[in-house]
Amino acid sequence: MKASPIPQLLMALLLASINSRKSDPDAPITASFRSMAIDGQFTTHDVSNAAMDFGNRYHFLPSAVLHPGSVADIAATVRHVFQLGPSSRLTIAARGHAHSLQGQAQAPGGIVVRMESLGRAKNMHVHAGESPYVEAPGGELWIDVLKETLRHGLAPTSWTDYLHLTIGGTLSNAGISGQAFRQGPQISNVHQLEVITGKGEVINCSSTKNVELFHSVLGxxxxxxxxxxxxxALEPAPKMVRWIRVLYSDFTSFTEDQEKLISAEKTFDYIEGFVIINRTGILNNWRSSFNPQDPVQASHFNSEGKTLFCLEMTKNFDPEYPEIMMQEVEELLSQLRYIPSTLFQSEVSFLEFLDRVHVSEVMLRSKGLWEIPHPWLNLLVPRTGIHAFANEVFGKILTDSSNGPILLYPLNKSKWDNRTSAIIPNEEVFYLVAFLSSAPCSSGQDSLAKALKQQERILEFCKKANIQMKQYLPHYTTQEEWKFHFGPRWEEFKHKKQAYDPLAILAPGHRIFQKAVASL
Known part of the structure; x- marks a missing residue:
């Protein structure tokens, strides 16, 4: 490895972040960092960028950004900070594609690690034999993993809706999409991890080796x-996808049909739903990519401002044998109670379907509507509470869905590994309800404040109605709230933190634990 001393300016920033007093008890830190020999580099010109994320609401400047050239660079940096002990205020945050919402990948006054620097090495390995798998860096984007595995006719078994996220980022949460009802979240489809603990140790772990760390890190x-x-984990990749959308006006029929589909042995390969409140022309919006079964009826359909519920499904197939797929789709659709004139179908490649959100991203970026505040709220609502939730939220608290999609679809608890750190409701069937709001400044009103107020009302209703929901991609500001989130698993979570990151160096942006700093 070649030596790459940290610039004098970086040293000054690091020291300033650690101790703002005139006295300088941390002077040895300067020599400590200067002595580091790394493959990558530390920078300070991009600290403002490292304080940005997709949520675009919190902006905490780090003192420096590490662009690692190797895993050893990250381990050495964490180890140095750990060895500084409680006299240092430095913390470290791993930053992937920065799709976090409330500054979770930021490190105020600390060091942000650009994980995508590791991904650029493209050192993926696909094992295409029995029980196929891919090994990839934590900073690799899922879209690049997909493209590489497709070259071998394979693909990961579980996905997120948006593929331009890093492996480490989604595995630190759960990673869910419309395949999770059958395959489980991404964290249930991992064989092995390489992890750097808060002590700077590089540890390989799996379900049979360093088991506690493996399950702790996932989620x-x-x-x-x-x-x-x-x-x-990988599986054979389909070539084509039949993509289907239908509409419901009755919430009970909508949820019962969803639950029937996710419990059936022969069913669709992907099942999601979303809510449309006080919108018109929704069918015309789909016409560019979806073909209605009855164009005449579809052209006369009018939502009349009603709350509608869209069921979205796919069926994978081989284009050489489409008849089998068509027969299965026809049989499954015959069991559903959607509005007949609203059946829309399309056929796309497997890659096109999985990367569908990126098309919207390109369009929104071109209009300057991507890098704006995104006050998202993601909830996991137990089945027993979903009807009370819908009655209160859709049409009362939320009077329209014009500021972003509202996803609503069921998941099976049995597909989640309960040994991971992910927290979900204690019912076999629960629903993801995701309010994916955008808050453009050009809306003519304080749309951000409005969205946040609506979220407060939703959360307050859940509390008063005793709906035992859990936040997905959770955000809380106090440890008491975090204790409530983890419930009976809080003490276990705290114990593991003490074991693997005893100084609370890692991921300070979640505000779960605060690094204890010794008084000097």
Whole structure:
């Protein structure tokens, strides 16, 4: 490895972040960092960028950004900070594609690690034999993993809706999409991890080796270690996808049909739903990519401002044998109670379907509507509370869905590994309800304040109605709220934090634990 001393300016910033007093008890830190020999580099010109994320609401400047050239660079940096002990205020945050919402990948006054620097090495390995898998860096984007595995006729078994996220980022949360009802979240489809703990140790772990760390890190919100490499389960990749959307006006029929589909042995390969409140022309908006079964009826359909519920499904197939797929789709659709004139179908490649959100991203970026505040709220609502939730929220608290999609679809608890750190409701069937709001400044009103107020009302209703929901991609500001979130698993979570990151160096942006700093 070649030596790459940290610039004098960086040293000054690091020292300033640690101790703002005139006295300088941290002077040895300067020599400590200067002595580091790394493959990558530390920078300060991009600290403002490192204080930005997709949520675009919190902006905490780090003192420096590490662009690692190797896993050893990250381990050495964490180890240096750990060795500084409680006299240092420095913390470290791993930053992937920065799709976090409330500054979770930021490190105020600390060091942000650009994990995508590792991904650029493209050192993926696809094992295409029995029980296929791919090994990839934690900073690799899922879209690049997909493209590489497709070259071997394979693909990961579980996805998120948006593929331009890093492996480490989604595995630190859960990683869910419309396949999770059958395959489970992404964290249930991992064989092995390479992790850097809060002590700077590089540890390989799996369900049979260093088991506690393995399950702790999966869904662990970055609290126990930085994921630098993952071995991910693969399966044969389909070539084509039949993409289907239908509409419901009755919430009960909508949810019962969804639950029937996710419990059936022969069913669709992907099942999601979303809510449309006080919107018109929704069918015309789909016409460019979806073909209605009855164009005449579809052209006369009028939502009349009603709340509608869209069921979205796919069926994978081989284009050489489409008849089998068509027969299965026809049989499944015959069991559903959607509005007949609203059946829309399309056929796209497997890659096109999985990367569908990126098309919207390109369009929104061209209009300057991507890098704006995104006050998202993601909830996991138990089945027993979903009807009370819908009655209160859709049409009362929320009077329209014009500021962003509202997803609503069921998941099976049995497909989640309960040994991971992910927190979900204690019912076999629960629903993801995701309010994916955008708050453009050009809306003519304080749309951000409005969205946040609506979220407060939703959360307050859940509390008063005793709906035992859990936040997905959770955000809380006090440890008491975090204790409530983890419930009976809080003490276990805290114990693991003490074991793997005893100084609370890692992932400070979640505000779960605060680094204890000794008084000088």
């Amino acid at each position: 662990g919100l970055g609290q126990f270690g930085i994921i630098t490499r993952a071995r991910i």
